[in-house]
Amino acid sequence: MSDITPPTTPPRLLDQLRAKIRLRHYSIRTETQYVHWVRRFILFHGKRHPKDMGGAEVEAFLSHLALEGNVAASTQNQALSALLFLYREVLEQDLPWMEGVVRAKRPARLPVVLSEREVLAVLEKMHDLYGLLARLLYGTRMRVMSRP
Incomplete structure (x- = not known):
C-alpha cells in the first residue's frame, strides 16, 4: 500500500457557489435561483469563466435581460444579486459599480x-x-x- 493520494481538483464553480450559499443559510429557493442566474450569465457569454469577466460583462447581461428578455425589474434585481454574490463571496472580487446597466421598467x-x-x-x-x-x-x- 502506498500513501500517495491522487491530486484533488478544486470544486467546480457552481458547487463552490452552492457551498457559500449554504454556509450563509440562504433558502433552497434562493440557492436554486442564484445557480440559475449564474449559469445563464456564463452561457450568455459563450461559456467563459466569470473570473475572466468583470463589470462590463455583467452590465451587458443585465441590459440584455431588460431589453431583449423583457424581464420585470424584480427579476433583473434577482439576477444582479446572484452575480454580486458570485463575485463577492465565491470569486472574492469587487465589481465596479455598473452605471451603464439598462434597468427594467417598473410597472406604474x-x-x-x-x-x-x-x-x-x-x-x-x-x-x-x-x-x-x-x-x-x-x-x-x-x-x-x-x-x-
Missing part, C-alpha cells in the same frame, strides 16, 4: 378607487349578513385599507 401602479355611485351599486347587490357588514364598514369608514 394606479390606485383603484371606486366612485360613490360605484360603491352604492356594489352595496346594492349585497344582501343578508354580508350586505349589512359591508354597509356598516363603508358607512363608518372602518374598512381595511390595503397597500400594494
Whole structure:
C-alpha cells in the first residue's frame, strides 16, 4: 500500500457557489435561483469563466435581460444579486459599480378607487349578513385599507 493520494481538483464553480450559499443559510429557493442566474450569465457569454469577466460583462447581461428578455425589474434585481454574490463571496472580487446597466421598467401602479355611485351599486347587490357588514364598514369608514 502506498500513501500517495491522487491530486484533488478544486470544486467546480457552481458547487463552490452552492457551498457559500449554504454556509450563509440562504433558502433552497434562493440557492436554486442564484445557480440559475449564474449559469445563464456564463452561457450568455459563450461559456467563459466569470473570473475572466468583470463589470462590463455583467452590465451587458443585465441590459440584455431588460431589453431583449423583457424581464420585470424584480427579476433583473434577482439576477444582479446572484452575480454580486458570485463575485463577492465565491470569486472574492469587487465589481465596479455598473452605471451603464439598462434597468427594467417598473410597472406604474394606479390606485383603484371606486366612485360613490360605484360603491352604492356594489352595496346594492349585497344582501343578508354580508350586505349589512359591508354597509356598516363603508358607512363608518372602518374598512381595511390595503397597500400594494
